[in-house]
Amino acid sequence: MTAATLPIIDLHCDLLVYLTDVPGAIQDNVDEIGCALPSLTQGNVKLQVMAIYCPTKSGSTAYAKKQSEAYKLLAESENCLTAVTNLDELHQALKADQTGMVVAIENASGFCEEDEPLEDGFKKLEKIIEDAGTPLYISMTHSLANRFGGGNATTLGITRDGKMLLDYMHGRKIAIDMSHTSDALAYDILEHIDREKLDIPVIASHSNFRPLWEHERNLPYELMQEIIRRKGLIGINFLRSFLHNDEPDAILDHIKYGFAHGAEDVICFGADYFYTADEKDVSRLPFYFPDLLHAGISYSYILKKLQEQLRPEQLQKLAYQNALRFIERLWSVS
Numbered sequence: 001m002t003a004a005t006l007p008i009i010d011l012h013c014d015l016l017v018y019l020t021d022v023p024g025a026i027q028d029n030v031d032e033i034g035c036a037l038p039s040l041t042q043g044n045v046k047l048q049v050m051a052i053y054c055p056t057k058s059g060s061t062a063y064a065k066k067q068s069e070a071y072k073l074l075a076e077s078e079n080c081l082t083a084v085t086n087l088d089e090l091h092q093a094l095k096a097d098q099t100g101m102v103v104a105i106e107n108a109s110g111f112c113e114e115d116e117p118l119e120d121g122f123k124k125l126e127k128i129i130e131d132a133g134t135p136l137y138i139s140m141t142h143s144l145a146n147r148f149g150g151g152n153a154t155t156l157g158i159t160r161d162g163k164m165l166l167d168y169m170h171g172r173k174i175a176i177d178m179s180h181t182s183d184a185l186a187y188d189i190l191e192h193i194d195r196e197k198l199d200i201p202v203i204a205s206h207s208n209f210r211p212l213w214e215h216e217r218n219l220p221y222e223l224m225q226e227i228i229r230r231k232g233l234i235g236i237n238f239l240r241s242f243l244h245n246d247e248p249d250a251i252l253d254h255i256k257y258g259f260a261h262g263a264e265d266v267i268c269f270g271a272d273y274f275y276t277a278d279e280k281d282v283s284r285l286p287f288y289f290p291d292l293l294h295a296g297i298s299y300s301y302i303l304k305k306l307q308e309q310l311r312p313e314q315l316q317k318l319a320y321q322n323a324l325r326f327i328e329r330l331w332s333v334s
């Protein structure tokens, strides 16, 4: 198998938001979203994590519920996608001509409104699990603050509810995602997990490295090292704003930086494809450099470009093996 044809596991995309939020959205429309189904097939994506995303505001749980229903519909209809809920299905997906998928929750406001009892929020989370399967990970926040803690655009730490959410997640085989935490919240999460000896893996599903590119969405060196020490995952994000303003191959530098600084066994992909056509902030354009525009071309471009600098087994780790090993540990019965 050449590097360009390796199977791919990707930790983050926003297909579900696109399908539920954009009028006339079609899952096969490669012109509107980088993770349209034909692109996933073309890119040899064998497992795609589908985020259930919502902003923190009144009605957030209804907004997220639509996405878990959209996920269910994708799983049940005739298409290239197949829901993966256990290790057998995961291993099957890696061999098959299909794309496996699993959900994740990008902002806990998706199951708990700001002003409802926490217990009711946990019931809604259980309903999402019933409909769409156990999420691979939960991110407490998006960019802003909510009842659980401070998002990446804030400096706020964890709240009492945030700690209770971690207590709830203990032993449930769901990772906690640091990609949208403030630094303070990230450290508070680690401290609470350690103090209470909670069994919760720690990942950053779609973030790059802050020492290379200064952005609040990228991981500071210390958090990167914590995720490595805890055998988590770091999914490399393809968005230009988290890579470099004008260096098209900066993504290769982020990946090489990861390999050079201890992340060899945790680095993977978290491309972050979403619907961009309604963006009003022109400074964000273009969202992706041309070689990273969609899943059909991006992974193979990266893997091919890195063939000279990384060994074949390192390319395999990046493409799918690190994510596979992580999920195998997470889902194994013990």
Ligand SMILES: [Zn+2]
Pocket: 106, 179, 180, 206
């Ligand atoms: Zn995100």
